Amino acid sequence: MSHHHDHDHPHEHSGEPRWKHDGVRVIKGDQLDPNTAQTPGMFRQAAINAARVGAQKIWAGTVAIQPNAKTGVHHHGELESVIYVVRGQARMRWGDKLEYVAVAGPGDFIFVPPFVPHQEINASTDEPLECVLVRSDNEAVVVNITDVEPVEKPEEVYWVDPIHKHPNA
Template structure:
């Protein structure tokens, strides 16, 4: 893109995004997305897992995800049959390839907060919930 094309675009600040319940069964706090900022290729939200919370098993069709755990300790199940179980904690990064089933869980008594980024700019467009 040339300078002239770039000057037609503007930066956006999204303050304190509103909460929404995702298809996965968790509460997300809207950050950057096509809906909030006009993003064309990425989405970034805050997710909170209260004590005992468990997402519905799911995957993101055709889109990669990255997670940074800000606070707490969680379990992360992943793989075709959710056969892999990992412990993740504050400071850990998680990479999730497109199409890989996964399920975050909080088996602890403390809240977990994580920042999530996806290459799908839509807040929930590519989420496929598994039975």
Template sequence: MSEPVRVIGADELVEADPTYGMLRSRAFEVAGLWSGQVVTAPGAVSGWHHHDSNVSSLYVVRGVLRLECEGVEGHVEARAGDYIHVPAFTVHRESNPTSEPSVAVIARAGTGVPTINVDTAPPPHD
């Protein structure tokens, strides 16, 4: 065995790949795999972004995570215990329609840039 098995504690997560409206934290990254979590505050809506040639899998640990995809009407909504599959190059944004934070674990497979933000400004408030 070339590398030891290790545990990455919650206090060892590193803020990574910023997109406004959400907080991503990386547990580890190796060739072809990025792993971490995302926390979305109550009522938050993220910026539009995609994950380049990476395929993403999210497991919702707590709360509700809503995803909208560019050019597609409507949204999908995942609750604690659900998985979300986001294909490579899919432009999307996440939101949390509840009054509690949502937390999801992310596993991203591929070799592209982990996150590419499409817009740079927060959405206007109504």
């Protein structure tokens, strides 16, 4: 009776073990991809997306926003968004009339559910805001809301990132 291992081990044709090159990926902080549309007032870099790692269901990256930057009022359709504040102070407004407000600082996570009208604001007038962004799809979805008068008008520098386009773009 043979005791040889006759069952197949999952190897790629190259002889490399399965998962070696398409398993867990570490994207170093100094290797983020700035080769994405840039906008005055901020600097954004992609870490996790379809092009870099083949991500199908999420996008992640970093964004640095200048003082006093704000977005227009919008929601992200069915997308869920997570914002992790690394440095600075973020103020979030949300609601049908942006009547609710919350502030997040370093170490805080912000969750934005689907279809919630909201506005992101750098709450500081002199410090940049640095965040990590994660969204639940690799496609950007933004629905701008024009019939709401924002409490804090986005008039200085717009907060624009891979999800939030400049209103005049």
